[in-house]
Amino acid sequence: MPSPDDRRADARDGAREAGTATAVPAVSVREVTHRYGRGADAVTALGPLSLDVPAGEFLVLVGPSGSGKSTLLRLIAGFEHASSGDVTVHGGTPEPGRQAGVVFQQPRLFPWYTVGENISLALRYAGVPRAERPARVGELLDRVGLAGTARRRTWQISGGQQQRVAIARALAGGKDLLLLDEPFAALDALTRERLQEDLRTVSSLTGITSVFVTHSVDEAVFLGTRAVVLSAGPGTVALDVPIPLPRTGSDDPDGLRGLPEYAALRAEIGAAVRDAAR
Numbered sequence: 010m011p012s013p014d015d016r017r018a019d020a021r022d023g024a025r026e027a028g029t030a031t032a033v034p035a036v037s038v039r040e041v042t043h044r045y046g047r048g049a050d051a052v053t054a055l056g057p058l059s060l061d062v063p064a065g066e067f068l069v070l071v072g073p074s075g076s077g078k079s080t081l082l083r084l085i086a087g088f089e090h091a092s093s094g095d096v097t098v099h100g101g102t103p104e105p106g107r108q109a110g111v112v113f114q115q116p117r118l119f120p121w122y123t124v125g126e127n128i129s130l131a132l133r134y135a136g137v138p139r140a141e142r143p144a145r146v147g148e149l150l151d152r153v154g155l156a157g158t159a160r161r162r163t164w165q166i167s168g169g170q171q172q173r174v175a176i177a178r179a180l181a182g183g184k185d186l187l188l189l190d191e192p193f194a195a196l197d198a199l200t201r202e203r204l205q206e207d208l209r210t211v212s213s214l215t216g217i218t219s220v221f222v223t224h225s226v227d228e229a230v231f232l233g234t235r236a237v238v239l240s241a242g243p244g245t246v247a248l249d250v251p252i253p254l255p256r257t258g259s260d261d262p263d264g265l266r267g268l269p270e271y272a273a274l275r276a277e278i279g280a281a282v283r284d285a286a287r
């Protein structure tokens with residue numbers, strides 16, 4: 010049976026061959042606004058905002074605090090419904106847990122389960138037969154750099170390792186879309202860099218469509234294939250730029266960070282974020 014990665018690659022190749030790669034974007038956001046609350050207490054958090062995320066893109070959302078980055082991610086995840094406009098995922102209405110794997114700032118693992126059991130549960134929900142789950146758990150842990158930890162309790166591993174488990178669990182569902190809301194914000198600088206490097210490799214190798222929220226311009230340039238800067242809330246698109254850096258799955262992180270294009274993108278996106286915050 011082909012793995013989810015094979016299926017994604019086949020779908021991308023098929024779409025490319027058929028010349029339909031841009032026909033149905035993975036995510037489509039059309040003239041969306043979002044309000045929380047009602048009447049005098051209502052807060053307009055987002056929009057009007059439109060953007061498409063083609064399959065295989067790694068979109069990073071950056072912007073000042075309160076610009077609506079998490080709100081946009083929650084709309085794509087189906088946790089919220091837009092007050093006006095349309096959000097679709099693969100052409101359909103987003104439903105929580107159906108189209109996307111989600112990673113939050115806190116790992117949100119089940120502490121009474123082992124590392125392997127946390128991932129196995131996601132495999133079970135994804136319909137993977139029981140007999141196949143141990144091997145899949147092993148593959149997923151390997152992919153996030155945690156080989157051999159399946160039997161450990163979640164409280165016996167570090168915060169960075171817990172976040173790796175959360176990413177493995179999000180990938181376990183075999184979804185075509187990964188949504189990440191500041192997943193590395195609570196980690197120390199060195200652990201954060203390691204996880205960025207590993208996520209970039211996983212993303213380059215699998216080509217999974219991703220939307221990643223961060224406050225860090227550096228993280229945006231390192232991880233993304235495209236960055237969208239939101240204006241101060243209610244957020245609209247202040248800047249939308251491609252990040253055409255090498256993406257082979259074995260790129261040297263220090264080499265990437267040393268590229269002149271890297272510095273130029275960092276400066277451009279950083280300036281847009283500062284402007285948006287004024």
Ligand SMILES: Nc1ncnc2c1ncn2[C@@H]1O[C@H](COP(=O)(O)OP(=O)(O)OP(=O)(O)O)[C@@H](O)[C@H]1O
Nearest residue numbers: 045046052054073074075076077078079080081242
């Ligand atoms: N559940 C909620 N109820 C009421 N207002 C909310 C709710 N969630 C967010 N907001 C408001 O919506 C606006 C956008 O919030 P959101 O969290 O989406 O922004 P953000 O860009 O992700 O912010 P940050 O970078 O600080 O996490 C803010 O004004 C916030 O106070």
